[in-house]
Amino acid sequence: MVEQIVEVEAEAVAPIVFWSTENQPERAERTKGIIEGFTAETGIPVELVLVDENNIDSIMAANFAAGTLPDVAFFPLDFAAGWYAEGILDASAASSVVEALDATTFSEGSLALVDTPDGPTAVPSDGWGQFIVYRTDLFEELGLEPPTDFESIRTAAEALEEAGFIGIMSGTDPGQVFTQQTFEHFALANGVSLTDADGNVTLNTPEMVEVLDYYSKLMAEVGPKDTATFWDQSRALYFAGDVGMTVWSPFILDEMAGLRDSVLPSCDECADDPAFIAKNSAFVPAFSGPSGSEAQYGQVSYLGITTGANTEAAQTFVEYWLSDGYLDWLGVAAEGKFPMRRGTTENSTEYIDGWGNLEVGVDRRAPLSDFYSEEVLENIIQGANNIDRWGFTEGQGQLVSAIYSELVIPQAIADIIDGFLTPEDAAVQIQEQVEEIQAALATEE
Structure with missing residues (x-):
């Protein structure tokens, strides 16, 4: 049901399972490094499962039916409404994380796209604007x-x-x-x-x-x-x-x-x-x-806590991922990972400022600021924080997914x-x- 498992060694404690669609080898290696930092700090081991974005919906459905949901999943907006409606995502757990990190530090638009009467279905991670x-x-x-x-x-x-x-x-x-x-x-x-x-x-x-x-x-x-x-x-x-x-x-x-x-x-x-x-x-x-x-059209990706999760450990993981591990996570592919959490309560632009200094590239690496002016980068960042999409704010996420499929x-x-x-x-x-x-x-x- 899964495509690739990357073992991250840890102490003999029940691991949480993290699914990620960042399945390119170099991105997986950087993700492993963040996980190792999390485990070293918390003692909670993590099993990283790499899943292709094109297959994650069907794989998630199969694991839901089998009672083997991951604890946390990284996925694009397109699946949030459907998974919540099917009982896969725990909005209460996500809401608690957003509150713990301070909702005002997140892009308002990224929260609005997944809003429900129970709160956001998942926690905004990163995004890009076309x-x-x-x-x-x-x-x-x-x-x-x-x-x-x-x-x-x-x-x-x-x-x-x-x-x-x-x-x-x-x-x-x-x-x-x-x-x-x-x-x-x-x-x-x-x-x-x-x-x-x-x-x-x-x-x-x-x-x-x-x-x-x-x-x-x-x-x-x-x-x-x-x-x-x-x-x-x-x-x-x-x-x-x-x-x-x-x-x-x-x-x-x-x-x-x-x-x-x-x-x-x-x-x-x-x-x-x-x-x-x-x-x-x-x-x-x-x-x-x-x-x-x-x-502006764009895409936002989220960290979702499932209804089958070890909720407390999963919440600890997501909070770490979007704080101590956040700039490293954005650096996995900084050119397409604009921070949906702009900063902290103490420093409202900490992550936006940090993102601008992250290196990008595959065969050679350098910060985007080496090639693009501060004005250009600021324009791109602001766009990524104000993206729009058909249907999601009206609660029509399932319909959107079907239209894209058809x-x-x-x-x-x-x-x-x-x-x-x-x-x-x-x-x-x-x-x-x-x-x-x-x-x-x-x-x-």
Whole structure:
């Protein structure tokens, strides 16, 4: 039922079991080091289980049925609502940890995304906010304004195309979650919500038709011009210097700086300066559409205490992880782990300040501050603390998970680009399909 177990030696005390989706070898080694520090301080041994994020939901369900839940799990927001509804997560235990650490030290948004009448279903750990990355040298050369709204994004993309570049790269592949993630950013910016406060699906609206039309034309006319683009091409073509803008996550930051050999920037200028792309890029975390206000898509990961846990030991573990072990944990992959706990009661920015000095990279390591200005990093951090997502604050986490699994919207976007659907017809189809998914979920309760 589990994929890999890493033994951490300790005294003969019943261990707690910690599941982590940080399963890359170098990240697992750093995680082991934090565990060893925890065990040395508390005497509580820990069994680390590495689980692939794509399989954690089914593995958790199997272990729940078998009565073998882990004590603590590190997982993305997408699973929080479903696991709580199924009785896997202990909101009371999580609430106690948040109170012990001081709720005011956490990002308000990260707590709101998992709020229930019983308190938060899990404790916010870290997150990232998606952004538009753009070439500042090209924007300056062409006299372009930063891409902060639909109009300036389109204007810039057209000018870049005329100058011989691809205007913007974003998701178009109907089989990739990346398309959902990138489109949802645009939809949020145009004021589109998954449901209203009463749980009614609200995707066949003028705002949704508007953003479907805008996004599909942007991709077809000044973007990838295909229905096969996802994160890989979006990054590769930006690194090659062929693209003026791309939509990506902060996990691109260390790669842009030339710190990972397997995905080195390959632009003409990069041969002499591997960090050329990093030095000539800026970021727009939140942007707006004509019918909405500034919004940013992102992801938050949590530490959840299960209903099968040794609760006291699990709470001690999570409190340690988000205090004494926190900067080491953020350092496991600092480029994509922005602190959802900003600081302590005594020092409200301790972890944000510490994060800025953490080293990133795979084959070479250096702090992000070596490549990006304080203003750029502060902009990224603030964005990560103000992310939004469809459905979670309305209690529709299970519906969100199902939509992501079914890829309803990516398929509709591809059909618009390929000429099989109009934006109006696509909005009707999406509304009907999501309502069917919602009804099916209701019959399972």
